[in-house]
Amino acid sequence: MKVIRYSKNPILTKEDVPFEVNSIFNPGAIKFGNEYLLVCRAEMPNGRSSLVIARSTDGINFKVDAEPCLTPEDHGKFCKYAEWGVEDARVIKLEDKYYLTYTGYSKHMPLVLLTETSDFKKFNILGPISEPSNKDCTLFPEKINGYYWKIDRPTAEQKHYIWVAKSNDLIHWGGYECMAEPDAGTWEADKIGISSTPVKTKEGWLVLYHGVRGFGISALYKLGVMLIDLEKPWILKGKSSYPILSPDLDYERTGDVSNVIFSNGWIVENNGEVKIYYSGADTNICLATTTVGHLLSLCK
Ligand code: BMA
Numbered sequence: 413m414k415v416i417r418y419s420k421n422p423i424l425t426k427e428d429v430p431f432e433v434n435s436i437f438n439p440g441a442i443k444f445g446n447e448y449l450l451v452c453r454a455e456m457p458n459g460r461s462s463l464v465i466a467r468s469t470d471g472i473n474f475k476v477d478a479e480p481c482l483t484p485e486d487h488g489k490f491c492k493y494a495e496w497g498v499e500d501a502r503v504i505k506l507e508d509k510y511y512l513t514y515t516g517y518s519k520h521m522p523l524v525l526l527t528e529t530s531d532f533k534k535f536n537i538l539g540p541i542s543e544p545s546n547k548d549c550t551l552f553p554e555k556i557n558g559y560y561w562k563i564d565r566p567t568a569e570q571k572h573y574i575w576v577a578k579s580n581d582l583i584h585w586g587g588y589e590c591m592a593e594p595d596a597g598t599w600e601a602d603k604i605g606i607s608s609t610p611v612k613t614k615e616g617w618l619v620l621y622h623g624v625r626g627f628g629i630s631a632l633y634k635l636g637v638m639l640i641d642l643e644k645p646w647i648l649k650g651k652s653s654y655p656i657l658s659p660d661l662d663y664e665r666t667g668d669v670s671n672v673i674f675s676n677g678w679i680v681e682n683n684g685e686v687k688i689y690y691s692g693a694d695t696n697i698c699l700a701t702t703t704v705g706h707l708l709s710l711c712k
Contacts, residue, residue, distance in 0.1 A: 422696035441677030548605030572603035589646030667693025
């Protein structure tokens, strides 16, 4: 099965949010008990983002909570790194807790913040796990060779590419390795960053990533898929040679940032079905489905 857009996209727009927002987009996704949770970015009227949860029992029909779950102001002593907004959470279950890795945006520019929760009601903000400029971070859902691992996207001069690092406690990181670089002259020539959380398969860790190609003042954001070595997560085993989703439809072409498909969350069902949650034009939340088998075949 190829990647198929849900016929009633978008599944969430700002009209579905019970408080005033400019837009709702870029959700992290996780199953929690019997519910599908989307941890969405809500851009508030002042242009700064908070995170808000949307809940569903079928993964398609979501209801947005009455208020945000995490705001810049909630960040206390870390607020200075989140003052301009919190954005684009990846959500993972690791041991007996859930973790959110997301962008804190401030005068210091983007960096990665880490927060833990057990119930998606109380959030314990652990603080930055990168320096700026860095974003698009996910943890791995289990220890590998005795360490916790993260993937992120530092910016080095003109380079925007993917690195991994390891840690004993999720707070102190080291062992940095470059994992993937953009392919010159292709759809992902200018920037790449990890999109989804990694999902374990027999062949490796499967993960969505985004690629960007700029054209003057505009840029095209598309989605691809990568396969990472199970034991050595800095080794890229394969990736799709073309995008699996590109901005084609009106709700992906037109919006606050035109021609963008961006994803930071998916849910892989036990039967291998994949629900990709993504946003069109930084303005809405959409759904596309595929299978693990299809995504693996693209990485060969
Ligand atoms: C990236 C992030 C995303 C956004 C994308 C397209 O750099 O800021 O939040 O969806 O750009 O505008």
